[in-house]
Amino acid sequence: MNAVDSLHTAHRSDTLxxxxxxxxxxxxxxxxxxxxxxxxxxxxxxxxxxGHQASSASMVSIMTALWFxxxxxxxxxxxxxxxxxxxxxxxxxxGELDEKYLTTLREFGGLQSYPSRSKDPDPxxxxxxxxxxxxxxxxxxxxxxxxVNAHLGSGGSGxxxxxxxxxxxxxxxxxxAILDPxxxxxxxxxxxxxxxxxxxxxxxxxxxxxxxxxxxxxAGWQVITVGFGRWLQELFTRPGGQAxxxxxxxxxxxxxxxxxxxxxxxxxxxxxxxxxxxxxxxxLVTTLDDTELVAAIRNLGxxxxxxxxxxxxxxxxxxxxxxxxxxxxxxxLPTEGHPQNHSALLNHDEYAALAARLxxxxxHPWRRFAEDSPMGQACTHAAQRLRRQPVDAAPMPAVPTxxxxxxxxxxxxxxxLGRVLLDLIREAPxxxxxxxxxxxxxxxxxxxxxxxxxxxxxxxxxxxxxFADDAQTLMHWNERPSGQHMELGIAETNxxxxxxxxxxxWSRWGQPxxxxxxxxxxxxxxxxxxxxxxxxxxxxxxxxxTPSGVTLAAEGGAHQSIKTPSIGLxxxxxxxxxxAFAIDVEWTxxxxxxxxxxxxxxxxxxxxxxxxxxxxxxDVPEDPAARERRRRQVVAGGYPLRRRDDARVTIAAMGATxxxxxVAANRLEQNGxxxxxxxxxxxxxxxxxxxxxxxxxTAETWILDQLLPADxxxxxxxxxxxxxxxxxxxxxxxxxxxxxxGVSGFGQAGALxxxxxxxxxxxxxxxxxxLDIAT
Numbered sequence: 001m002n003a004v005d006s007l008h009t010a011h012r013s014d015t016l017x018x019x020x021x022x023x024x025x026x027x028x029x030x031x032x033x034x035x036x037x038x039x040x041x042x043x044x045x046x047x048x049x050x051g052h053q054a055s056s057a058s059m060v061s062i063m064t065a066l067w068f069x070x071x072x073x074x075x076x077x078x079x080x081x082x083x084x085x086x087x088x089x090x091x092x093x094x095g096e097l098d099e100k101y102l103t104t105l106r107e108f109g110g111l112q113s114y115p116s117r118s119k120d121p122d123p124x125x126x127x128x129x130x131x132x133x134x135x136x137x138x139x140x141x142x143x144x145x146x147x148v149n150a151h152l153g154s155g156g157s158g159x160x161x162x163x164x165x166x167x168x169x170x171x172x173x174x175x176x177a178i179l180d181p182x183x184x185x186x187x188x189x190x191x192x193x194x195x196x197x198x199x200x201x202x203x204x205x206x207x208x209x210x211x212x213x214x215x216x217x218x219a220g221w222q223v224i225t226v227g228f229g230r231w232l233q234e235l236f237t238r239p240g241g242q243a244x245x246x247x248x249x250x251x252x253x254x255x256x257x258x259x260x261x262x263x264x265x266x267x268x269x270x271x272x273x274x275x276x277x278x279x280x281x282x283x284l285v286t287t288l289d290d291t292e293l294v295a296a297i298r299n300l301g302x303x304x305x306x307x308x309x310x311x312x313x314x315x316x317x318x319x320x321x322x323x324x325x326x327x328x329x330x331x332x333l334p335t336e337g338h339p340q341n342h343s344a345l346l347n348h349d350e351y352a353a354l355a356a357r358l359x360x361x362x363x364h365p366w367r368r369f370a371e372d373s374p375m376g377q378a379c380t381h382a383a384q385r386l387r388r389q390p391v392d393a394a395p396m397p398a399v400p401t402x403x404x405x406x407x408x409x410x411x412x413x414x415x416x417l418g419r420v421l422l423d424l425i426r427e428a429p430x431x432x433x434x435x436x437x438x439x440x441x442x443x444x445x446x447x448x449x450x451x452x453x454x455x456x457x458x459x460x461x462x463x464x465x466x467f468a469d470d471a472q473t474l475m476h477w478n479e480r481p482s483g484q485h486m487e488l489g490i491a492e493t494n495x496x497x498x499x500x501x502x503x504x505x506w507s508r509w510g511q512p513x514x515x516x517x518x519x520x521x522x523x524x525x526x527x528x529x530x531x532x533x534x535x536x537x538x539x540x541x542x543x544x545x546t547p548s549g550v551t552l553a554a555e556g557g558a559h560q561s562i563k564t565p566s567i568g569l570x571x572x573x574x575x576x577x578x579x580a581f582a583i584d585v586e587w588t589x590x591x592x593x594x595x596x597x598x599x600x601x602x603x604x605x606x607x608x609x610x611x612x613x614x615x616x617x618x619d620v621p622e623d624p625a626a627r628e629r630r631r632r633q634v635v636a637g638g639y640p641l642r643r644r645d646d647a648r649v650t651i652a653a654m655g656a657t658x659x660x661x662x663v664a665a666n667r668l669e670q671n672g673x674x675x676x677x678x679x680x681x682x683x684x685x686x687x688x689x690x691x692x693x694x695x696x697x698t699a700e701t702w703i704l705d706q707l708l709p710a711d712x713x714x715x716x717x718x719x720x721x722x723x724x725x726x727x728x729x730x731x732x733x734x735x736x737x738x739x740x741x742g743v744s745g746f747g748q749a750g751a752l753x754x755x756x757x758x759x760x761x762x763x764x765x766x767x768x769x770x771l772d773i774a775t
Contacts, residue, residue: 012306014374016305016306017374018374018375018378019064019065019068019069019305019378020305021374021375022064022068022093022369022375022378022379023060023061023064023305024332024358025089025093025358025369025375026060026063026064026086026089026090026093027057027060027332027333027358028354028355028358028360028365029085029088029089029092029093029102029365029366030053030056030057030060030083030085030086030088030089031053031056031057031085031333031346031351031354032102032351032365032366033051033085033088033089033102033103033105033111034051034052034053034056034085034105034345035053035345035346035351036102036103036105036365037049037051037103037104037105037106037107038050038051038345039345039346039347039348039351040103041103041107049105049106050106050113050343051085051105051106051343051345052082052083052085052342052343053085053330053333053335053344053345053346054329054330054333054335054336054338054341054342054344055080055082055083055165055329055342056082056083056084056085056086057329057330057331057332057333057336058083058194058196058302058327058328058329058330058331059080059083059086059163059194059327060086060303060331060332061302061303061304061305061308061327061331062163062192062194062302062308062325062327063079063083063086063087063090063163064090064305065305065308065309065312066161066192066308066312067090067094067382067386068378068379068382069309069312070309070312071161071382071385071386072158072159072385072386073158073385073386073387073388073389074156074157074158074159074388075158075159075160075161076125076126076138076141076158076159076160076161076508077125077126077138077161077162077163078125078126078128078134078135078137078138078160078161078162078163079115079124079125079126079128079134079163080128080134080163080164080165080168080194081114081115081128081129081134082114082165083163083194084111084112084113084114084115085105085111087115087122087124088101088102088105088111088120088122091122091123092122092366092368093368093369093379094379094382094383094386095379095383096122096123096383097121097122098121099366101121101122102366113129114127114128114129115127115128115129115134116129116536116537117507117537117538118536118537118538126138126141126537127533127536127537127538129533130529130530130533131168131171132168132171132172132173132174132493132530133173133493133497133529133530133533133534134162135162135164135168135171135174135191136162136173136174136177136493136494136497137162137497137500137501137537138160138161138162138189139160139162139177139183139186139189139497140177140494140497140498140500140501140502141160141501141504141508142160142186142188142189143182143186143486143498143501143502144498144501144502144504144505144508144513145157145158145160145505145508145509146186146460146481147436147458147502147505147513148505148509148511148513150458150481150482151433151434151482151484152394152511154394154509154510154511155505155508155509155511156509157188158188159188159189159190159315159317160186160188160189160190161190161191161192162189162190162191162192163192163194164191164192164193164194165193165194165196166193166194166195166196166197166212169193169212173491173493173494173497173530175215176489176491176493176494177491177493177494177497178215178216178219178221179219179489180488180489180491180494181489182459182460182488183219183220183320184219184220184221184319184320185319185460185461186319186320186460187316187317187318187319187320187321188317189320189321190315190320190321190322190323191320191321191322191323192322192323192325193212193322193323193324193325194302194325194327195209195212195302195324195325195326195327196302196327196328196329197253197256197257197329209225209227209324209326212324213225213324216322219320220319220320221319221320221321221322222315222316222319222320222321222322223321223322223324224311224314224315224321224322224323224324225301225323225324225326226301226302226304226307226308226311226323226324226325226326227249227300227301227326228245228299228300228301228304228307228326229299229300229301229303229304229306229307230299230304230306230307231292231295231296231299232248232296232299232300235284235288235296238284238287239280239283239284240277240280240281240283240284241284243277243280243281243284244271244280244281244284246277247271247272247273247275247277247281251273254339257337257339258270259271259297260297260298260328260336260337261337261338263290263294264290264291264293264294265290267285267293267294267297268282268285268286268293271285271297272285298328298331298336300325300326300327300328301325301326302325302326302327302328303327303328303331308325311323311325329341329342330344333346333350333354334346334350334353334354391507391508391509391510392510393506393510393512393598394510394511394512396512396597396598397428397430397431397433397434398428398430398431399428399431399590399593399594400424400427400428400431400590401587401590401591401594401631402586402587402590402627402628402631403420403423403424403427403586403590405423405583405586406583406620407581407582407583407615407618408615408616409614409615410612410613410614410615411582411612411613411615412447412582412608412609412610412611412612412613413546413579413580413581413582413584413585413608413609413613413655414446414447414546414547414608414609414610415447415582416579416582416585416586416608417446417447417448417518417544417546417585417589417606417608418447418448418449418450418451419450419582419586420585420586420589420590421435421437421448421451421516422450422451422454423586424590425454425455431514431593433484434512434513434514434597435484435513435514435515435516435593436458436484436485436486436502436513436514436515436516437451437452437484437485437486437515437516437517437518438485438486438487438488438495438498438499438502438515438516438517438518439485439486439487439488439495439517439518439519440487440488440489440490440491440492440494440495440519443475443485443487443518444475446518446519446520446544446546447546448485448518449475451485452475452476452477452485453475453476455483455484455485456478456479456480456482456483456484456485457477457478457479457480457483457485457486457487458479458480458481458482458483458484458485458486459479459480459481459483460481461481462479462480462481463479463480465477465478465479486498492519492523492524492526492527493526493527493530495517495519495527496517496527496530496531496534496541496543497530497534498515498517499515499516499517499531499534499539499541499542499543500530500531500533500534500535500537500539500541501534501539502515502539502541503515503534503539503540503541503596503597503603504537504538504539504540505597506540506597506598506601507538512596512597512598513596513597514542514593514596514597515541515542515596516541516542516544517541517542517543517544518544518546519543519544519545520545520546520547520559521545521546521547521548521549521561521564521607521608522545522558522559522560522561522564523545524543524545524561524564524567524605525561525563525564525567527543528567528571531543532571532572535571535572535573535574535603536572536573539603540595540596540597540598540601540602540603541596541603542589542592542593542596542603542604542605542606543603543604543605543606544605544606544607544608545561545564545605545606545607545608546606546607546608546609546610547608547609547610548561548564548578548607548608548609548655548656548721548722549561549562549607549609549655549656549721549722549743550562550721550743550747550748550755550756550759550761551609551610551611551656551721551752551755552610552747553749553750553751553752553754553755554749554750554751555749556747556748556749557746557747557748557749558747559747560743560746560747561607561722562722562723562743562744562745562746562747563722563723564607564722565578565607565654565683565720565722565723565726566683566722566723566725566726567605568605568607568682568683568684569683569684569687569726570684571605571684573602573603574602574603574604574605574684575592575595575602575603575604575605575682575684575685576604576605576606576607576682576683576684577592577604577605577606577607577681577682578606578607578608578654578655578680578681578682578720579606579608579634579655579681580613580618580653580654580655580656580658580679580681581613581615581617581618581658582615582618583615583618583620583634584618584634584679584681585606585608587631587634587635588604588606588634588635588681588682589606591635592604592606607655607722609655609656609721611656611659611752613656613658613659614659617658617659617662618641619641633703633706633707634681635681636682636685636689636700636702636703637680637681637682637683637684637685637686637689637703637707638652638678638679638680638681638682638686638703638707639678639679639681639706639707640676640677640678640679640706640707641658641662641677641678641679642662642665642675642676642677643676643712644674644675644676645712646674647674647675647676647712647714648673648674648675648714648715648774649668649673649675649676649714649715649716649717649770649773649774650675650676650677650678650708650714650715650716650717651664651665651675651676651677651678651716651717651718651719651766651770652678652680652716652717652718652719652727652730653677653678653679653680653718653719653720654679654680654681654683654719654720654721654722654726654727655720655721655722656721657719657720657721657756657761658679660719660756660761660762660763660766661677661719661766662677663763664763664766664767664770665677667763667767668767668770668771668774671767671771673770673771673774675770676712676714678707678708680718680720680727683726683727683729685699685703686703686704686707686729686730687729689701689703689704690704690729690732690733693733704733708730708733708734710734713734713735713736714736714774715736715737715738715739715773715774716730716731716736716737716738716739716773717738717739717741717766717769717770717773718730718738718739718740718741718742719741719742719761719765719766720741720742720761721742721743721761722742722743723742723743723744724740724741724742724743724744725740725742726742727740727742728740737773738773739769739770739772739773741760741761741765741766741769742759742761743759743761744759745759747759
């Protein structure tokens with residue numbers, strides 16, 4: 001070895017020693033954060049506080065190597081939910097978290113149970129906590145950044161890391177994302193799998209690293225496995241070493257985990273096994289003292305900083321990478337490797353013993369490194385390297401409130417969607433440039449063909465359209481980086497994950513986008529949980545479900561959505577609309593776009609229909625002031641469509657049932673029962689207004705007076721193509737009787753009038769309900 005090599009080896013050794021010391025401090029801090037929340041902080045309720053010391057411990061080495069050696073300021077990291085104390089500990093050592101927060105884990109206003117971009121006081125790149133969603137978020141973040149760079153040129157660069165627990169790979173949404181064909185082009189995506197072989201309840205018997213490797217490889221990913229540390233690798237070179245390696249690799253997970261709970265004498269008996277190479281392994285084991293033997297069993301790659309650094313340096317940025325790191329759950333803790341250690345907490349004696357081993361003080365647990373120590377200097381250098389420049393928000397483009405068109409003839413609310421998007425290009429090109437639509441292989445069947453033809457399909461690289469010269473091809477699939485439509489496979493969780501990240505670009509890079517996801521309305525329920533989590537994480541987007549309800553008729557019950565109207569009412573951070581007419585679609589969609597991409601912005605859900613409706617029934621006022629008044633009512637939650645001073649009943653209808661409501665009003669008139677008709681566009685906004693009137697929240701209440709004035713209070717018949725309870729609260733606005741009509745059973749195939757009659761939302765049912773309640 002020459003002098004240069006010697007210096008390099010010495011420097012590497014010093015660096016590893018420094019990193020080892022930092023890792024020990026991170027282990028101590030993360031364990032102490034959970035310990036204080038459960039064992040020190042007063043608990044007046046007696047309810048479990050909880051935390052995950054063991055799950056954090058398995059990630060300490062991985063996260064130490066990543067943050068203190070490899071991360072760059074443009075990189076983003078999604079942290080395994082149960083490793084949040086490790087993230088907070090690292091941020092504390094980097095000066096990004098005040099000491100006062102270390103005692104506030106799971107306390108109101110304190111450190112969150114799982115990493116949260118919107119609620120934690122320290123830097124968090126991705127909110128996690130819902131299985132599979134945080135893991136896949138960096139994939140959609142990578143696409144969002146590429147989209148921003150292609151269209152606006154200000155997204156920067158950097159890797160997108162995802163720190164994933166091996167049990168999280170059981171979630172189907174993970175593989176839906178990994179297998180999407182476009183993902184293979186995202187070289188900035190790096191996953192690190194914490195392969196500790198344990199779930200919440202047990203040691204998982206059949207986690208097979210080789211199978212995982214093959215699955216990622218088949219999807220086009222680079223696969224790097226960090227199996228063993230330096231000490232075990234050195235043992236494998238000795239006589240009997242390869243037999244030992246084969247024994248460990250072939251061992252079932254529970255058997256290996258049991259070795260972690262054994263002392264040296266028990267290991268000497270158990271480790272050789274009963275196979276043909278037993279004697280070779282036993283001979284090797286006899287050359288090790290007790291300390292060496294116990295350490296060897298624990299010397300996995302996910303806890304060896306040198307092995308981890310080597311893995312990070314192998315990353316090929318031309319394709320996605322997965323690093324499968326073998327780890328031990330609870331590494332370095334008394335609960336190490338125990339099958340039920342998931343939520344196990346150290347007691348006071350175990351905590352004191354850990355402090356003694358690590359040279360810490362239980363009475364003063366939050367000590368940082370001395371600034372002039374190698375560890376303190378490493379923390380300072382890492383903090384300087386990772387410091388990000390403040391993001392300046394780009395000016396928001398003006399979004400029109402009214403295109404000025406008054407639809408005539410017969411049209412569907414679904415078709416109106418495509419028309420509004422095309423009109424926006426003409427009327428507000430700067431706003432239209434920031435619209436990006438996403439669909440799961442349903443662009444043509446949801447009336448986006450005209451929009452797609454106009455703006456093109458986004459792709460990381462331009463692709464030749466072999467059907468461009470085919471005269472019978474009406475939908476042109478021109479794929480290029482400048483396209484504004486994204487097409488995914490039939491995986492709704494991918495769709496909402498992507499629009500969530502597209503809807504977060506305003507906060508990441510200062511560039512707001514207006515993402516609109518379009519899918520079949522019954523599948524909103526499939527996508528709801530990841531979409532809701534995206535809203536929680538700060539992603540603002542518009543979800544459009546179409547076609548909706550039993551109005552699909554001939555499609556049958558499998559494709560008929562029933563519960564989605566109440567979902568829109570109940571979803572936090574979201575305004576829901578169900579327009580009855582094309583003009584309502586325009587006004588509500590424009591209003592929803594205007595609420596995206598800014599602090600305190602909101603997401604939106606629009607429920608559209610394929611039912612052709614006579615647009616003259618909307619009776620849009622011609623006077624400009626009256627038209628604007630109608631528009632404000634539509635956006636606020638509803639509008640009176642027919643008002644009678646002598647009305648004896650009010651029909652409150654929504655969406656596709658508006659036609660039946662108006663016909664029913666005419667028939668009631670003929671029976672001497674004058675009826676008001678109000679068109680409900682947003683039950684959620686009306687419910688908020690009602691709560692505000694009670695003093696239970698802050699919202700404008702004027703819309704209630706215009707829809708249901710006190711001096712004209714009448715009994716109400718509500719009707720919608722969805723569950724009837726959605727509008728049942730209207731009875732409480734003026735304390736009047738109400739009959740709620742809607743769909744509360746699985747759908748049936750048939751003609752529209754037959755299906756409506758079956759569910760009791762046809763004209764006859766509305767008239768009968770009105771006669772009953774008005775007399």
